[in-house]
Amino acid sequence: MGHVSVAEHRAAVARLLGVGRVAQVALDRHAAGRRLAADLVAADDLPRFDNSAMDGYAVCPGSPDQRSHPVVGDVPAGSAPDFVLAPGEAARVMTGARLPEGTVAVVPVERTDASPTGPAPSRVTVVGEVAAGQHVRLRGEDVTAGTVIGTAGSAVTPALIALGRSAGCTTVEVHLPTRVAVVATGAELAPPETDPGAGGIHESNSDMVAALAAAAGCDVRRVEVCSDEPDDLRRLLDELDADPEVDLVVTTGGVSVGAYEVVRQVCSPLPTFDFVHLAMQPGGPQGLGRYGSTPVVCLPGTPVGAFVAFHVLVRPGLDRRHGEPGARPGHAAYAGRTRRTRAGRVQFVTSVLHDDGTVTSPDARHLTALAAANCLVEVPEGIDQLIDGDVVVVHPV
Ligand SMILES: Nc1nc2c(c(=O)[nH]1)N[C@H]1C(S)=C(S)[C@@H](COP(=O)(O)OP(=O)(O)OC[C@H]3O[C@@H](n4cnc5c(N)ncnc54)[C@H](O)[C@@H]3O)O[C@H]1N2
Numbered sequence: 001m002g003h004v005s006v007a008e009h010r011a012a013v014a015r016l017l018g019v020g021r022v023a024q025v026a027l028d029r030h031a032a033g034r035r036l037a038a039d040l041v042a043a044d045d046l047p048r049f050d051n052s053a054m055d056g057y058a059v060c061p062g063s064p065d066q067r068s069h070p071v072v073g074d075v076p077a078g079s080a081p082d083f084v085l086a087p088g089e090a091a092r093v094m095t096g097a098r099l100p101e102g103t104v105a106v107v108p109v110e111r112t113d114a115s116p117t118g119p120a121p122s123r124v125t126v127v128g129e130v131a132a133g134q135h136v137r138l139r140g141e142d143v144t145a146g147t148v149i150g151t152a153g154s155a156v157t158p159a160l161i162a163l164g165r166s167a168g169c170t171t172v173e174v175h176l177p178t179r180v181a182v183v184a185t186g187a188e189l190a191p192p193e194t195d196p197g198a199g200g201i202h203e204s205n206s207d208m209v210a211a212l213a214a215a216a217g218c219d220v221r222r223v224e225v226c227s228d229e230p231d232d233l234r235r236l237l238d239e240l241d242a243d244p245e246v247d248l249v250v251t252t253g254g255v256s257v258g259a260y261e262v263v264r265q266v267c268s269p270l271p272t273f274d275f276v277h278l279a280m281q282p283g284g285p286q287g288l289g290r291y292g293s294t295p296v297v298c299l300p301g302t303p304v305g306a307f308v309a310f311h312v313l314v315r316p317g318l319d320r321r322h323g324e325p326g327a328r329p330g331h332a333a334y335a336g337r338t339r340r341t342r343a344g345r346v347q348f349v350t351s352v353l354h355d356d357g358t359v360t361s362p363d364a365r366h367l368t369a370l371a372a373a374n375c376l377v378e379v380p381e382g383i384d385q386l387i388d389g390d391v392v393v394v395h396p397v
């Protein structure tokens with residue numbers, strides 16, 4: 001067991017997780033939330049052609065004060081005009097319709113004597129001034145083909161889907177989700193709908209960690225509850241290591257110094273594993289290594305400890321593996337009331353960040369506090385008291 005800082009262990013987890021797979025996928029709703037593994041380049045001009053921003057009339061005035069025009073064509077959206085506007089002429093156009101060559105401006109139908117509905121009239125009279133270029137969307141004014149519209153590392157957002165698709169892109173190269181198996185260990189764990197008996201407890205870590213992994217962009221493939229029998233855990237880990245569709249195993253429980261610490265018993269003899277007690281609370285006892293070729297991160301069994309450890313130690317490595325370019329910064333807030341903390345270890349206190357920028361922390365060891373929390377307050381190692389109004393760093397959860 002070595003003396004390892006939170007930052008060192010977080011970096012070790014990130015190294016273990018390494019770089020994930022990338023693939024070319026359809027640019028559609030299923031790509032949302034992934035990060036680009038390569039720049040996204042516009043395939044087409046946007047707009048693709050000069051078009052109308054209004055339902056109205058494309059005009060090509062013969063003289064600046066011309067008001068009345070013969071209507072030489074009618075262009076609904078989706079059609080391509082097969083005529084050219086000569087000076088003096090007009091054509092009826094709908095919003096988004098391709099403008100005939102020769103168009104100088106578009107006049108909204110409300111600014112003419114024409115009816116908005118029914119067949120196009122043979123002549124149209126314009127009311128008021130017409131400025132050259134008004135209500136014309138020019139080809140490529142938004143983006144031109146060949147322009148980078150999303151840089152590697154940025155997220156595929158709903159807006160990027162709109163931009164990319166509008167610019168003719170059909171696929172994107174993205175980082176793929178890490179395929180995760182979660183294994184909760186402990187003889188006392190009763191899965192849902194089973195009787196915990198006199199000494200057992202309702203099992204909760206497996207689905208909590210699975211949900212945390214899913215929220216981090218992972219594809220959760222297996223969720224298992226395993227006994228404290230070393231052979232059971234070995235059998236399960238052998239199976240997961242043999243599965244080419246499992247990139248990472250996250251275990252909970254069995255890592256401290258008791259007599260039945262199954263994860264430690266099975267994994268610590270392997271030369272690829274390291275078990276440490278970080279100067280961090282909660283979530284101090286940690287392990288990591290490779291079982292066969294599969295990365296395994298071992299979190300402590302206490303649900304609050306496992307939650308905090310996932311956020312503080314595992315999530316950053318997953319974010320990096322999924323292509324996020326930098327670490328997420330913490331935010332500054334004000335401690336809401338005086339509170340004693342434990343010097344000598346970094347504390348991550350499950351807390352509530354309020355609209356006024358203050359944070360409060362109910363009894364942070366309890367799951368009710370975790371369920372109410374929207375952030376973790378990071379209290380550095382040397383601090384044993386937070387005074388009302390102290391500036392603290394908070395990490396949203
Ligand atoms: N003598 C020492 N004892 C302990 C130390 C220590 O340094 N010396 N460290 C404590 C700390 S801190 C933690 S955290 C825990 C970590 O223990 P384990 O990872 O071995 O976890 P377990 O013993 O299996 O369980 C701890 C606790 O959490 C409950 N638990 C476990 N798994 C689940 C689950 N899947 N769902 C719900 N609840 C779960 C379990 O019943 C225990 O109450 O060790 C301390 N002890």
Ligand code: MOO
Nearest residue numbers: 282283284302305
């Ligand atoms: O590190 Mo443990 O999670 O504080 O109880």
